[in-house]
Amino acid sequence: MSTRLFLEKYGPIHALPVLHYRMEFAQLVRMAFTHVRPDAVAIELPHTLEAPFVRALRRLPQISVISYQDGTETVYLLVEPADPLVEAARQALELGLPLYFIDVDTDGYPRHHEQLPDSYSICRIGLEAYYRAYRDAFAGETPCREDRLREQGMAYRLQRLAQKHERILFVCGMAHLERIKELHSLPQAAPLERVRRDGVTIFNLHPDSCREILAEFPFLSAVYELRRGPLPDEPVENGAGLRKRFHALELIKGGKEQVSEEQLMENAIRRTARHLGRETVFLDRQRMIYRLFSEAARHYRQETGETLHIWQKRAFFRFVRNYALQAGMLLPDLFQLLSAARGCIDDNFAHAFCRLATSYPWQAESSDLATISISPEEICGGSRRIRFRPRQKRSKGLSQLGMLKRKREARPGEWLEGFDDPSVCSYPPEDIAIEEYGRFLKRKGCMQLSEEQSRTEKFSSSLLDGIDMRETLRNIHEGAIYVREQQRVTGGVGCLVVIFDEDRRSERYPYCMTWLGEHEQESDMAFYATDPAENIVGPGICRCEYGGFMLSYPPRRVMDVWHDPDYRTAASKSEVLLLAALDYSIEKHVVYVAARPPRSIFKQMAARRDRKIVYIPLGSLSPHKLKQLRILHMLSGKDKRDSAQEYIW
Numbered sequence: 001m002s003t004r005l006f007l008e009k010y011g012p013i014h015a016l017p018v019l020h021y022r023m024e025f026a027q028l029v030r031m032a033f034t035h036v037r038p039d040a041v042a043i044e045l046p047h048t049l050e051a052p053f054v055r056a057l058r059r060l061p062q063i064s065v066i067s068y069q070d071g072t073e074t075v076y077l078l079v080e081p082a083d084p085l086v087e088a089a090r091q092a093l094e095l096g097l098p099l100y101f102i103d104v105d106t107d108g109y110p111r112h113h114e115q116l117p118d119s120y121s122i123c124r125i126g127l128e129a130y131y132r133a134y135r136d137a138f139a140g141e142t143p144c145r146e147d148r149l150r151e152q153g154m155a156y157r158l159q160r161l162a163q164k165h166e167r168i169l170f171v172c173g174m175a176h177l178e179r180i181k182e183l184h185s186l187p188q189a190a191p192l193e194r195v196r197r198d199g200v201t202i203f204n205l206h207p208d209s210c211r212e213i214l215a216e217f218p219f220l221s222a223v224y225e226l227r228r229g230p231l232p233d234e235p236v237e238n239g240a241g242l243r244k245r246f247h248a249l250e251l252i253k254g255g256k257e258q259v260s261e262e263q264l265m266e267n268a269i270r271r272t273a274r275h276l277g278r279e280t281v282f283l284d285r286q287r288m289i290y291r292l293f294s295e296a297a298r299h300y301r302q303e304t305g306e307t308l309h310i311w312q313k314r315a316f317f318r319f320v321r322n323y324a325l326q327a328g329m330l331l332p333d334l335f336q337l338l339s340a341a342r343g344c345i346d347d348n349f350a351h352a353f354c355r356l357a358t359s360y361p362w363q364a365e366s367s368d369l370a371t372i373s374i375s376p377e378e379i380c381g382g383s384r385r386i387r388f389r390p391r392q393k394r395s396k397g398l399s400q401l402g403m404l405k406r407k408r409e410a411r412p413g414e415w416l417e418g419f420d421d422p423s424v425c426s427y428p429p430e431d432i433a434i435e436e437y438g439r440f441l442k443r444k445g446c447m448q449l450s451e452e453q454s455r456t457e458k459f460s461s462s463l464l465d466g467i468d469m470r471e472t473l474r475n476i477h478e479g480a481i482y483v484r485e486q487q488r489v490t491g492g493v494g495c496l497v498v499i500f501d502e503d504r505r506s507e508r509y510p511y512c513m514t515w516l517g518e519h520e521q522e523s524d525m526a527f528y529a530t531d532p533a534e535n536i537v538g539p540g541i542c543r544c545e546y547g548g549f550m551l552s553y554p555p556r557r558v559m560d561v562w563h564d565p566d567y568r569t570a571a572s573k574s575e576v577l578l579l580a581a582l583d584y585s586i587e588k589h590v591v592y593v594a595a596r597p598p599r600s601i602f603k604q605m606a607a608r609r610d611r612k613i614v615y616i617p618l619g620s621l622s623p624h625k626l627k628q629l630r631i632l633h634m635l636s637g638k639d640k641r642d643s644a645q646e647y648i649w
Helices: 023-036 047-059 084-095 119-125 127-137 145-162 174-184 207-213 218-226 261-275 285-304 310-326 334-344 347-357 376-380 428-452 469-474 573-584 600-608 623-629
Strands: 008-010 013-018 040-046 064-070 073-079 099-103 168-173 201-205 455-458 482-485 493-499 511-515 524-529 536-538 541-552 589-594 612-617 631-635
Touching (some): 013 023, 023 084, 023 119, 023 168, 040 047, 040 145, 084 099, 084 168, 099 145, 261 285, 285 334, 285 347, 428 589
Parallel strands (some): 013 168, 493 589
Antiparallel strands (some): 524 541, 536 541
16 A cells, blocks of 8 residues: 655645545645654634634544634534644644644635545555646646635745744645645735634534534544544443344343443444554555444344345445446445445445444534534535435334333243243244245245256247247347247255354354144254243243254154264254255255355265255345244243243244
């Protein structure tokens, strides 16, 4: 990564060209102080704003807004950490150096909307190459009258400062630097300017506005602020706050009772600040976005019990890369990140991502200053909206507080008394749902086999089973018609294996069981799941989560597969289920649903038994439906079925 510093030097002045409100340039300012060791600092701001600006600097990391009237328009100046002018002024105050505001205060300054390359590119090509490319691209542009007045005034003040100081660090926008350098070599007169501006007010920014209007979204600003000083210690979290194991939708004894959401967000920011390297390492925005994604996935898992798969992560980053390139940028902005989070994963993850990305722990509504709320339309003239519809707990038949108001134990240990029946049974509505989905997967497997055995050829004398429109359109340049022959699949689907998590270390899903169908419409099932004793939700009712299961029809035939010596060679629980499915299937085909296909040796073992494994990728199925199927309730006795609906959500 190239982060070489580039300074335009003329006389005692060391000029750093920057883009305003960009984190990369704020870091370059810190590097410039180390390199130049100036005895004075000059910044591109008018002296009429000096007093409120210095007061806002002393409030950091709390973000302030300086407001004043410019004719009929209200001007807002945000004082936020990741701005190069703010960083230059903060460094000057912290080091006790003279700080000069050398810009000219003008009225009616027009808004400029320049299409500039992504500031992240300086991390790859360096500031010098970036600035020279910018200078060549805008060399023929004629400045407006206000810009000429401002540049003449800054050149005049720099000439005066050069007579008093030996090393001056001058931080200004790169749009002005080249012309200021030319004007500095010529005699300049004092500019005619406003020497005082009335009605300048400083406000505390409301936390809700802080989430929307910062130039760098709050997570980046917060990480940058933490890394200005010594790296923070590793956050100490309550063991119940972020547990190592989670159950879907189970938050009764989870983090939200022990650790507030604000504390969780602050811990995530502190972890990110530590994991980005030592203090002197130049912050890489790409790595920060990756850390933001990882922390959002952490909170998503805590809230929903779901783990993000590698294919979801791959889809997310491929999507944001292409989205950013379409907009002419190297890296995505916050809106693009949120759009990808919602589209590639779901609304719950996008909501968690948004809460973390817009978290800024130091901003509070109460302050020593008046608090102001500013909309994006007021400060930048427009906004883009995105709406989240996170999946919520079922509220039908429950109170307004939903799950948190469901039945509780009257006394500790009351529900354990419900486990007085040695028999264990399932909850019938869940049995019906899983049997229906099993039939769907078997039909999908048959369709997949039919697709594999179909044959397409050019039409000659017979239409066979019909015209293949896809192949005909693909070869439309030939002017020929393609027809399709659907060959018959011999043998149906006998057993079904669904693997949500292979759990090769046997840590998350330690409970293994085989139970038989109660009637002719139910399959036998072997499964592994989370420990039922960890989540008692009612008298004699346990809530578990499947790691994987095997369905075998017709029922009443399956022995205890977990203690069968024939399956000792299996390397994981998922392989035990697959071996059992090959043994107990009375049909030729066995459907295997998992994140990755089985090892090649299982194809050989299936062939010896005259069986064939039909693999369906887990990612090709509905994530929402899979989340519903993973929940399993075990009842201690059939008498619990009548009251189970009062405790199951």
